[in-house]
Amino acid sequence: xxxxxxxxxxxxxxxxxxxxxxxxxxxxxxxxxxxxxxxxxxxxxxxxxxxxxxxxxxxxxxxxxxxxxxxxxxxxxxxxxxxxxxxxxxxxxxxxxxxxxxxxxxxxxxxxxxxxxxxxxxxxxxxxxxxxxxxxxxxxxxxxxxxxxxxxxxxxxxxxxxxxxxxxxxxxxxxxxxxxxxxxxxxxxxxxxxxxxxxxxxxxxxxxxxxxxxxxxxxxxxxxxxxxxxxxxxxxxxxxxxxxxxxxxxxxxxxxxxxxxxxxxxxxxxxxxxxxxxxxxxxxxxxxxxxxxxxxxxxxxxxxxxxxxxxxxxxxxxxxxxxxxxxxxxxxxxxxxxxxxxxxxxxxxxxxxxxx
Numbered sequence: 289x290x291x292x293x294x295x296x297x298x299x300x301x302x303x304x305x306x307x308x309x310x311x312x313x314x315x316x317x318x319x320x321x322x323x324x325x326x327x328x329x330x331x332x333x334x335x336x337x338x339x340x341x342x343x344x345x346x347x348x349x350x351x352x353x354x355x356x357x358x359x360x361x362x363x364x365x366x367x368x369x370x371x372x373x374x375x376x377x378x379x380x381x382x383x384x385x386x387x388x389x390x391x392x393x394x395x396x397x398x399x400x401x402x403x404x405x406x407x408x409x410x411x412x413x414x415x416x417x418x419x420x421x422x423x424x425x426x427x428x429x430x431x432x433x434x435x436x437x438x439x440x441x442x443x444x445x446x447x448x449x450x451x452x453x454x455x456x457x458x459x460x461x462x463x464x465x466x467x468x469x470x471x472x473x474x475x476x477x478x479x480x481x482x483x484x485x486x487x488x489x490x491x492x493x494x495x496x497x498x499x500x501x502x503x504x505x506x507x508x509x510x511x512x513x514x515x516x517x518x519x520x521x522x523x524x525x526x527x528x529x530x531x532x533x534x535x536x537x538x539x540x541x542x543x544x545x546x547x548x549x550x551x552x553x554x555x556x557x558x559x560x561x562x563x564x565x566x567x568x569x570x571x572x573x574x575x576x577x578x579x580x581x582x583x584x585x586x587x588x589x590x591x592x593x594x595x596x597x598x599x600x601x602x603x604x605x606x607x608x609x610x611x612x613x614x615x616x617x618x619x620x621x622x623x624x625x626x627x628x629x630x631x632x633x634x635x636x637x638x639x640x641x642x643x644x
Contacts, residue, residue: 311405312340320408322400323379328466332385332432333397334370338378339408345373346380346411348443349436349519349546353409353595353603354382358395362407364603365392366596368435368521368546369411372442383466385432412601415519415546416440424515425451428501428530430458430522431466436546437519438467441474441481450480454510458500458526460489484509501529514539521546550598550633552578552616559614562639566590567609569644580616581631585644592631592644599633606631611640 307314312321320337327333346352346369355364371381386397400406417425417440427437434457444450459465465485475483486509488500499505506513520530520543527545534543559577564584566572575584582604585592595603599617605628612623614637615630621637622629631642 310340312338315341318342318408318410319405322402322404322406324402325400328383329385329464329468331397332383332466334381334383335396335400336371336379336381337406337408339380342410343408344410347416348372348439349416350411350413351415351436351596352380352382352411353601354392354396355407356392356395356400358391361591363392364593364595366601368439370435370438372439372446374443374446383432383435383438385466409595413546415521415544417444417519423451424512424517425453426510426513426516426518427453427455427457428518428520428522428526429455430526433521433523433526433546433548434466434471436521438471440519441471445474445478450478452480454482454484454513454516456484456486456506456509458486458488458522461487462490501526501533503533506533516542518543519546520544521548524549524551527551547598550617552633553619555616556619559635560638562611562636564636564639565609565641566644567641575636577614577637578616578635581613581629581634581636581642584636585631590644594632597632599630602630604630604632607643609641609643612637613640 303315311319318340320339322335323338324336325333349368351366351368353364353366355362367382367384369380370383384393384396386394415436429437437455455471457465462468462485471483475481510516514537518534520527527547530543530545534540555578561574561576564573564575564581566585569590571588571590573584573588575581582592582594582597593603595601608622608625608627608629610625612621613629613634614621616633616635
């Protein structure tokens with residue numbers, strides 16, 4: 289029956305007309321309405337979103353793609369869902385930190401308001417606690433990397449199965465700790481949760497932790513870290529330091545990492561860029577050897593599909609028509625015409641042509 293009714297609405301679908309009455313009724317794209325917002329810090333805001341038709345419950349720690357129109361162009365970014373799936377009001381939250389020079393995050397932190405609608409994807413990602421209760425979890429987070437930990441903690445509390453948990457969090461200063469007051473209160477009232485804050489730019493007095501991650505610091509803050517399952521999220525420097533440490537200590541299998549940005553390898557000294565041709569758009573551009581092709585396209589005024597911008601979601605996948613590109617994460621060169629490449633994590637390695 290639905291295809292028949294859609295046929296009557298051609299060239300649109302019934303869903304397009306339903307969207308005019310209520311964007312949450314649309315079925316051709318998933319929308320969410322901003323119900324509430326809360327300022328977490330001077331540059332971070334939590335948005336409470338009510339998803340529309342087609343939404344499914346997430347697992348604590350998963351992320352979601354969010355698309356927003358800015359100045360007539362649509363931009364997509366990925367944000368961790370910061371609330372527990374056990375909420376009973378049908379809503380979920382994302383917590384966004386405004387990135388200096390960014391397009392989307394400052395808009396979500398400072399410009400959107402209650403009643404605005406965003407286009408969202410379905411929950412994705414495998415950075416979540418196992419169904420079986422982790423024996424001894426250790427969260428190591430920094431900056432807005434605290435969001436998946438907050439969701440997991442809220443979920444554990446809602447399920448009344450909080451194990452003995454240690455949480456080490458890095459922030460420049462105390463006032464910049466997202467969810468700081470909430471988690472400090474949780475630590476005061478929940479005997480199974482210990483919250484260790486490390487302020488990297490704040491003089492906190494003799495003996496107080498003031499440095500970035502290092503082995504001796506971990507030993508002091510969490511002496512039994514070797515017995516714990518570790519869930520880490522934060523900037524690349526922290527995650528790289530953790531990987532080195534846990535690999536050296538043969539504990540890599542216990543380390544679970546969630547990244548906000550791709551982990552790019554060093555650019556070879558002999559790497560070169562080239563002329564990039566976007567065939568369908570009939571756009572040509574000169575690219576260097578390290579700028580992702582997605583950004584090259586956007587700098588030329590294009591708006592190709594994309595999602596996570598770090599090579600996970602494959603929303604930007606494009607066919608290589610000719611030439612040579614290099615994967616910025618692995619350094620692997622692709623030259624075979626017809627291969628699928630990821631423009632968000634690939635750069636020109638000479639002249640190349642993409643089916644975009």
